[in-house]
Amino acid sequence: MNPYLPILFMLVIATAFALAAMALALFVGRPRPGPERKFAPYECGIEPVGSARDRFPVKFYLVAMLFILFDIEVIFLYPWAVVFRQLGVFGLIEMAIFLGILLVGYIYVWRVGALEWQ
Amino acid sequence: MTWLTFLIVSGIAVIFAGGLIFSRNAVHGAMCLVASFCAIATLFLLLSAEFIFVVQIAVYAGAIMVLFLFVMMLLNVQGQEGALAGRAPGQLLVALALGAALLGQAVWLVARGGEIISRPARIPAGFGSPEDIGTALFTRNLLPFEITSLVLLAAMAGAVVLARKAGLSPKPNGAPAGGKPE
Amino acid sequence: MLFDLIASFIKAVLVFAVVMSFVPFLIWLERKLVAWMQQRIGPNRTGPFGLLQPIADAVKLIIKENIFPSGVEKITYFLAPMMSMIPALAAFAVIPFGSPVRIMGRTVNLQVADVNIGILYILALSSLAVYGAVLAGWSSNNKYSLLGGLRTSAQMISYELPIGLSVVSIVLLTGSLSLNEVVRSQASHGIWNIFPQFLGFIILLISYNAELNRAPFDLGEAESEIVAGYHTEYSGFRFAMFYMGEYVNMVTVAALVTVLFLGGWQAPFGPEIPLLWFLIKIFAFILLYMWVRATFPRVRYDQLMALGWKILVPASLANLAMTAVIIVLGGPNAVRILSVGSIVLAVLVGLVLKAAVALRTKSAPGLAPPAGAGS
Numbered sequence: 001m002n003p004y005l006p007i008l009f010m011l012v013i014a015t016a017f018a019l020a021a022m023a024l025a026l027f028v029g030r031p032r033p034g035p036e037r038k039f040a041p042y043e044c045g046i047e048p049v050g051s052a053r054d055r056f057p058v059k060f061y062l063v064a065m066l067f068i069l070f071d072i073e074v075i076f077l078y079p080w081a082v083v084f085r086q087l088g089v090f091g092l093i094e095m096a097i098f099l100g101i102l103l104v105g106y107i108y109v110w111r112v113g114a115l116e117w118q
Numbered sequence: 119m120t121w122l123t124f125l126i127v128s129g130i131a132v133i134f135a136g137g138l139i140f141s142r143n144a145v146h147g148a149m150c151l152v153a154s155f156c157a158i159a160t161l162f163l164l165l166s167a168e169f170i171f172v173v174q175i176a177v178y179a180g181a182i183m184v185l186f187l188f189v190m191m192l193l194n195v196q197g198q199e200g201a202l203a204g205r206a207p208g209q210l211l212v213a214l215a216l217g218a219a220l221l222g223q224a225v226w227l228v229a230r231g232g233e234i235i236s237r238p239a240r241i242p243a244g245f246g247s248p249e250d251i252g253t254a255l256f257t258r259n260l261l262p263f264e265i266t267s268l269v270l271l272a273a274m275a276g277a278v279v280l281a282r283k284a285g286l287s288p289k290p291n292g293a294p295a296g297g298k299p300e
Numbered sequence: 301m302l303f304d305l306i307a308s309f310i311k312a313v314l315v316f317a318v319v320m321s322f323v324p325f326l327i328w329l330e331r332k333l334v335a336w337m338q339q340r341i342g343p344n345r346t347g348p349f350g351l352l353q354p355i356a357d358a359v360k361l362i363i364k365e366n367i368f369p370s371g372v373e374k375i376t377y378f379l380a381p382m383m384s385m386i387p388a389l390a391a392f393a394v395i396p397f398g399s400p401v402r403i404m405g406r407t408v409n410l411q412v413a414d415v416n417i418g419i420l421y422i423l424a425l426s427s428l429a430v431y432g433a434v435l436a437g438w439s440s441n442n443k444y445s446l447l448g449g450l451r452t453s454a455q456m457i458s459y460e461l462p463i464g465l466s467v468v469s470i471v472l473l474t475g476s477l478s479l480n481e482v483v484r485s486q487a488s489h490g491i492w493n494i495f496p497q498f499l500g501f502i503i504l505l506i507s508y509n510a511e512l513n514r515a516p517f518d519l520g521e522a523e524s525e526i527v528a529g530y531h532t533e534y535s536g537f538r539f540a541m542f543y544m545g546e547y548v549n550m551v552t553v554a555a556l557v558t559v560l561f562l563g564g565w566q567a568p569f570g571p572e573i574p575l576l577w578f579l580i581k582i583f584a585f586i587l588l589y590m591w592v593r594a595t596f597p598r599v600r601y602d603q604l605m606a607l608g609w610k611i612l613v614p615a616s617l618a619n620l621a622m623t624a625v626i627i628v629l630g631g632p633n634a635v636r637i638l639s640v641g642s643i644v645l646a647v648l649v650g651l652v653l654k655a656a657v658a659l660r661t662k663s664a665p666g667l668a669p670p671a672g673a674g675s
Contacts (some may be wrong), residue, residue, distance in 0.1 A: 003413055003415050003416075004163055004415060005305075005307035005308065005313055005413075005416055006309075006311065006312055006393060006413035007390065007413045007415070009308060009312040009390060009393075009411070009412070009562070010312045010315070010316070010390050010392070010393040010412055011386070011390050012537065013316045013389075014312060014316065014385065014386045014389035014390055015382070015386055017320075018381075018382035018385055018541065019382070020542070021537060021540075022378065022381070022382065022537065022538065023413060024362065024537070025366050025536055025537030025538060025586050025661045026366060026376060026565045026674075027365050028362055028363055029362060029363055029365050029366040029536045030365070030366070031363060031365040031366060033370070035409035036370070037366070038367075039304070039367060039440050040233060040369065040370055041370070041371065041440070041442040041445075041533060042369075042444075042527060042532055043380060043442070043443070044435070044527070044531065045443075048442075049515060049609050051616040052120075052215065058281050059281075060164045060450050060453075060454050061185070061188050061189060061190055061206040061281065062277060062278070063454050063457065063458060063605075064184050064185040064454070064457060065185060065273075065277040065280075065281075066274065066277060066585055067184075067457040067458065067460070068181045068182055068184075068185060069270050069273050069274055069462065070268060070278070070461050070613075071176065071177060071180075071181045071427075071457075071460065071461065071464070072121070072266075073267075073270060074253075074461060074468070075173055075176060075177060075464075076266070076470065077162050077464075077465070077468045077620075078169075078248055078419075078477065079169060079248045079249070079251040079252030079255055079256075079441050080252055080255075080256060080421055081271060081468050081469075081471035081472045081475075081477060082216070082248045082252050082270050082471060082476065082477060083249055083252035083253055083256060084472055084624065084627070085475055085627070087256055087257075088388060088628055089628055091256060091628075092624055092625065092628050094256060094260060094263075094264065095200075095412070095431060095624070096621075097260060097264055097267075098263065099254045099267075099544035099617070100266050100269040100622075101264075101271055102270060102271060103266060103270040103617075104271060105270065105274040105275070106274075106613075107668045108221075108274065108278075109274055109278060109582060110410070110610065112278055113607070113611055114277075114281065115605070115609045116602070116606075117536075117605045120383060121338075130605065143373070144569070145373070145376060145435070145439075146375065146376070147439060149376070149379075149435070151429075152428075168415075168416070168417045169417065169420075171417075172417055172420040172421060172423075172424045175425070175427070176420070176423060176424035176427050176630060179427075179428060180424060180427025180428050180430070181427060181457070184430055184431075184434070184453060187434060187435075187438075188450075188453075241370075246478055247416065248417060248420070256661075280525040
């Protein structure tokens, strides 16, 4: 039997539960009609001002971008860690070079202030 | 059995890829793409490429699509279909030409390249566990691996420069992009 | 074949049932514990010691109106709550919760799916958990929701890095990505990974607290700033889904940390009852998180991001470097040397941090603890 098949079972059970619960809620907790402001987005009791889908700082975009790059680096570490004992000192040196180059990038990103939140 | 699984999973991948193209809402499209990526990851699993399965989910579905979502929200100034639905002049023509090229390629591959498709892989069956990838990556293909770090380094610098160009990044107390009145 | 199929299906159902039945108990426990720590009484009206409170809450939430507020993006709004719960449950599938048992003359692993990339699988799924928050925030048509969703997602992706980097060190020690193998290697080393990976454990403790969006890192739902964050506009059972998802995530994380650092199902002393010891360890870990929640005040967002990017990432890289070097040079004694080395390194990192904070406080109020909390 494929060892990944039970993961599918788990996924199906979890999804079925979530869907069933949401369907039940839809059925039992049907919203009752009310004035329009009952359905207005909550802004601490004040009438909503402006659009809710406004622009947001590019900072978040930068973090996501840096995350992808470092995430790829982390992913590379896993196959290396698995065969590390066979590679020995050689493995140590090659990963030191890899991480050394990326460390330069990390320091650059830090120095340039991309990790600051203000 | 494997064939049936393959058909179902690739069917799901194609359906969600269609959803990506046809959905009017960019965020819905992105979610379809995530689902499509997950289906493709499952296809890798059917080829016993366990490591690629995980990378496909973690990097593509988990990291890159988060960036896409952020960018969509960043551009999505007003309404759902506005900012991203602009039309460039001659867009239709270019799209048609590229589509025709892709179709021609596919037809050529199926018609002439039967032997290309059915040629057996040069890797042993069952290749694809992290051990296999590690051994291949850190012995025979060491140079490309080390060069990858340079590519990532360049990308880091690029990300910082791009964020700076948008006019609002690393300077402390810099005004946010839209110059939104507070 | 058929036996395996049925057995794994039954295991999946059981794991689902047990994890889901933890949730109401944990909700009660957290409310009660936090109340006691704050010299309150906590729930005490429904049932003995208020034990039935979560049931009452569930019933209340089910019959509440499930409002679609005006302007929400309906499909995304409907799907988002599920997306925070399903990955956590699916991740639990690869966690081994006991040593193999014999049923009807066959050996059955106490693990839903014994895959040999278990560690990476869990990391991959946890990277999918971001979507629940970010989509809920985006679809809600509410400024606070959007802010909360963005904050939560940026925080979650940022803290995935130190998590990934510290788990690599465990893989170095184990030489395998299978969680079963991690438990077995801890048995063969004769020492739990928490000792040779002490710094890694601390980093993971902090990072998972942030990954779970729990206080003091619950910036995405900071009620003093952005109402309830990304689930502001959710009512009734849809809100309950987020709430349950949070606790399911906590159980999964506790189980993962138990396997990675605390020897899994192995007994430290006393009777060899794997399942019992596994549960005890999970609960010890969860109790620690509840204690943390009741103790620390919420951090600011810039402090949170600085902690992740500027402190935890370099610290976990240092931990990784030390682990790799000692494994190569230490030979058979590597684990013993590491047990001393990791504590030394942890103290060293602590001292460096203390010096850095002292320097900061002198020049500008940044990371410094007092730093006018209101500003």
